[in-house]
Amino acid sequence: MSMYTLHMTQADFACWRDHARRLLSARVSPGEVLWQSEASAGDLFASSETDLPPPSETPLALKLSKQELRRLECASHYWPSHHQECRWALLYRVVWRLALGEGEALLAGDRDGAVIEQRVKAVNHEVHHIHAFLRFHPQPARAGEQHAPEFIAWFEPRHDVLEAAARHFIDRMGQHSWLIMTPEGAIVCDGRQWHIERPESGAFTLQNYQPLTEMAEDAEDLWLAYYASTFNPARLNEKTMVRSMPSRFWRHMPERVLITGLISHARHGAQQLGQDSRLATRRGRTIALPAKPRH
Amino acid sequence: MQLTDKLIVLADAAKYDASCASSGAPKRSSKGQKGLGATNGNGICHSFTPDGRCVALLKILMTNFCLYDCQYCINRRSSNVPRARFSVDEIVRLTLDFYRRNLISGLFLSSGIIRSNDYTMEALVRVARTLRVEHHFRGYIHLKTIPDASPDLIRQAGLHADRLSVNVELPTSQSLNRLAPEKSDTTIRHAMSTIRDGLDEATAEPKAPRFSPGGQSTQMIVGADDTDDHTILGNVQSLYSDYRLKRVYYSAFSPIPESPSSVPLIAPPLLREHRLYQADFLIRGYGFHADELLTGPGNLSLDIDPKLAWALNHRELFPIDLDRADMYMIARVPGIGITSARRIETLRRERRIRYADLTRLGCSMKKLAPFITTQDYRPRQAGLERQALLAQMQTSAPAQMALL
Ligand code: SF4
Numbered sequence: 001m002s003m004y005t006l007h008m009t010q011a012d013f014a015c016w017r018d019h020a021r022r023l024l025s026a027r028v029s030p031g032e033v034l035w036q037s038e039a040s041a042g043d044l045f046a047s048s049e050t051d052l053p054p055p056s057e058t059p060l061a062l063k064l065s066k067q068e069l070r071r072l073e074c075a076s077h078y079w080p081s082h083h084q085e086c087r088w089a090l091l092y093r094v095v096w097r098l099a100l101g102e103g104e105a106l107l108a109g110d111r112d113g114a115v116i117e118q119r120v121k122a123v124n125h126e127v128h129h130i131h132a133f134l135r136f137h138p139q140p141a142r143a144g145e146q147h148a149p150e151f152i153a154w155f156e157p158r159h160d161v162l163e164a165a166a167r168h169f170i171d172r173m174g175q176h177s178w179l180i181m182t183p184e185g186a187i188v189c190d191g192r193q194w195h196i197e198r199p200e201s202g203a204f205t206l207q208n209y210q211p212l213t214e215m216a217e218d219a220e221d222l223w224l225a226y227y228a229s230t231f232n233p234a235r236l237n238e239k240t241m242v243r244s245m246p247s248r249f250w251r252h253m254p255e256r257v258l259i260t261g262l263i264s265h266a267r268h269g270a271q272q273l274g275q276d277s278r279l280a281t282r283r284g285r286t287i288a289l290p291a292k293p294r295h
Numbered sequence: 296m297q298l299t300d301k302l303i304v305l306a307d308a309a310k311y312d313a314s315c316a317s318s319g320a321p322k323r324s325s326k327g328q329k330g331l332g333a334t335n336g337n338g339i340c341h342s343f344t345p346d347g348r349c350v351a352l353l354k355i356l357m358t359n360f361c362l363y364d365c366q367y368c369i370n371r372r373s374s375n376v377p378r379a380r381f382s383v384d385e386i387v388r389l390t391l392d393f394y395r396r397n398l399i400s401g402l403f404l405s406s407g408i409i410r411s412n413d414y415t416m417e418a419l420v421r422v423a424r425t426l427r428v429e430h431h432f433r434g435y436i437h438l439k440t441i442p443d444a445s446p447d448l449i450r451q452a453g454l455h456a457d458r459l460s461v462n463v464e465l466p467t468s469q470s471l472n473r474l475a476p477e478k479s480d481t482t483i484r485h486a487m488s489t490i491r492d493g494l495d496e497a498t499a500e501p502k503a504p505r506f507s508p509g510g511q512s513t514q515m516i517v518g519a520d521d522t523d524d525h526t527i528l529g530n531v532q533s534l535y536s537d538y539r540l541k542r543v544y545y546s547a548f549s550p551i552p553e554s555p556s557s558v559p560l561i562a563p564p565l566l567r568e569h570r571l572y573q574a575d576f577l578i579r580g581y582g583f584h585a586d587e588l589l590t591g592p593g594n595l596s597l598d599i600d601p602k603l604a605w606a607l608n609h610r611e612l613f614p615i616d617l618d619r620a621d622m623y624m625i626a627r628v629p630g631i632g633i634t635s636a637r638r639i640e641t642l643r644r645e646r647r648i649r650y651a652d653l654t655r656l657g658c659s660m661k662k663l664a665p666f667i668t669t670q671d672y673r674p675r676q677a678g679l680e681r682q683a684l685l686a687q688m689q690t691s692a693p694a695q696m697a698l699l
Contacts, residue, residue, distance in 0.1 A: 104642060104645040104646060107638065107641060107645065108638050108642075108655065108656055109638060109639070109642040109648070109652035109655055109656050110642075110652075110655070111655070113655075114655035128339075131339055132340055132341050132342075133341070133342070134397055135397055137396070138395065138396065151396075153397070169397075170326050171324040171333035171335075172332060172333045172434075173325070173331065173395070174325035174328055174330050174332070175327065175328070175329065176331075191327075192327055221299060222298070222299060222389065222392070222393075223393065223396070225302050225303050225306075226302055226303075226306050226353070226393075227344065227350070228303075229302065229304075229306035229307045230306045230344060230350065230354060231344035232310050232348070232549060233346070234549040234562065234563055235347070235348070235547070235549065235563055235565060236345060236346055237345070237346050237565070238345055238347070240343070240347025241343040241345050241347045244340065244343045244347065244349070245343040253342065262344070272562065273549070273552055274310065274311065274549035274550070274563075275307060275369065275551065275552050279303065279307055279376065279377055282377045283377065284374070284375035284378075285375070285377065285378050286372060287360060287362065287372035287373075287378075288372075289362060289372065
């Protein structure tokens with residue numbers, strides 16, 4: 001058995017799809033392929049790309065529904081940790097099996113299908129996280145900087161969710177201009193169109209982001225007032241909060257400064273009511289009925 | 296009063312209403328357009344407070360001045376709380392500012408009843424209209440409907456809101472009479488019918504004016520009176536069928552300051568609320584009938600979830616063969632949800648089901664084990680009686696007790 005090394009010149013689905021098509025038509029089995037992402041290019045053991053055998057006399061080809069393709073593409077946005085299987089190898093094994101007629105390969109009950117499902121879920125979950133927990137900071141108009149974005153945010157996603165975020169926020173923000181920076185890339189939107197900028201080398205860091213942002217001292221006051229007041233101390237349930245809003249996101253959310261205080265106050269405070277304790281000490285007011293209630 | 300102070304008072308006054316999901320709106324986008332906001336049908340929780348509840352919308356009262364004296368409510372006229380009122384402009388500014396910062400996906404607006412029902416409702420509608428018409432706001436708007444407001448105002452509300460809701464407040468009309476003497480079950484139901492008719496019209500006639508595309512919902516307070524779950528679920532079942540409700544929300548009664556003696560002063564029954572949501576979900580999504588979940592008077596079990604409780608009471612129907620059973624029955628197995636049931640059906644068209652498939656589908660193995668067979672698996676517990684089986688499941692799965 002010979003081994004073929006394939007370079008993912010661009011770590012994207014389109015590039016993988018081209019390779020996969022050629023591999024199938026040459027009937028190269030998954031076990032014969034080494035996928036090399038650009039990141040491992042400097043790897044000691046990385047070999048240069050090998051020529052594929054010519055198309056086989058009985059080439060394999062595969063037709064996928066839009067939905068199946070979307071599923072595979074979504075799974076390709078998953079960034080595996082170091083002990084997990086390379087995303088391109090997994091995808092190729094799945095299409096190989098499908099091409100051989102193993103229809104179950106993409107179903108969640110299957111060994112490979114289950115991994116695809118788990119990755120699709122994780123990616124969608126992270127898309128949801130960036131939609132939910134990202135915080136835009138409005139920027140004061142600065143003289144001489146007409147092109148500076150009106151809103152700026154920093155976010156650290158776990159998977160490749162930039163495009164999904166871009167499409168979501170352009171729908172929400174109308175003609176406002178905005179910038180979302182993440183370590184792997186930034187979305188720049190001028191209120192009509194967006195594009196993604198990648199760091200020239202390495203990753204964007206907070207040091208790249210912070211100089212772009214200007215924050216008024218009391219910018220978050222109204223939100224903090226609201227957050228504390230909408231909380232019901234009589235229903236304290238820290239576990240559900242942490243499960244639904246993982247703490248890795250807190251760092252960039254203004255309400256982080258309130259959480260511990262609210263919890264300990266609710267747990268140890270004398271007050272076991274739902275009311276915000278800031279109100280308990282204020283003067284209240286009962287209401288007298290008008291002589292005849294008008295209905 | 297400062298805006299911050301008003302916000303503190305009027306968010307505190309609104310927090311007991313649980314029906315604040317931001318889902319069910321039609322697709323809207325502001326891409327390249329004047330204005331702000333989008334909806335796509337799915338709700339977004341932008342934050343969670345330490346009570347584990349989702350912050351999706353700016354949930355406030357327009358005012359907590361109120362002429363009514365509902366005993367369970369912190370805003371009742373005899374309650375000694377600080378009072379405040381927002382201007383239309385203040386609500387609009389807060390909504391747009393929070394929205395742009397991505398703190399919320401829209402507005403949930405309710406109000407105490409001031410001057411008259413129509414006066415109050417008109418003021419709520421004005422906020423929605425200003426947001427939509429003047430500011431081209433396309434985010435989510437949920438308006439609480441004042442039951443006694445005129446049908447014409449309800450129609451106008453439906454023109455701008457994504458969801459309308461009238462709270463039934465309490466599980467039975469007797470409790471309502473006792474605890475909310477100014478309210479009436481008849482008017483509440485009348486308002487719900489007005490909304491339902493608006494919904495029907497909008498679906499039946501494509502040219503009819505837009506009307507609350509996210510449907511209507513309602514909320515019921517649990518634990519302020521002594522109605523049992525059997526009565527609650529029975530009433531809920533008819534609410535769903537009579538008024539085309541999207542959701543019924545349950546709100547465990549939280550003790551309020553200077554609590555009147557007519558309502559309890561105990562911690563909110565959170566686990567009971569949780570069980571009611573589970574039972575509600577089985578009725579809406581799994582075709583369960585309220586009578587199947589509770590065959591007689593009483594409450595849902597707090598120890599085990601209602602689906603498991605049902606299955607344990609129907610041992611004669613189990614174990615079922617996953618290669619043959621109806622999808623409807625598969626979805627009734629404890630530990631297998633609707634999605635997994637569908638996936639099992641798709642998979643068995645390719646090949647026979649194996650026990651390990653279920654782990655990969657993410658089913659709850661400890662729960663389902665006694666209730667199914669596959670070609671490579673047969674439950675050992677098949678002969679055990681209900682109590683023994685339950686005991687065994689609980690010792691082997693202590694985790695399932697920690698539901699909250
Ligand atoms: S009408 Fe009743 S429930 Fe509504 S705010 Fe007034 S007192 Fe509270």
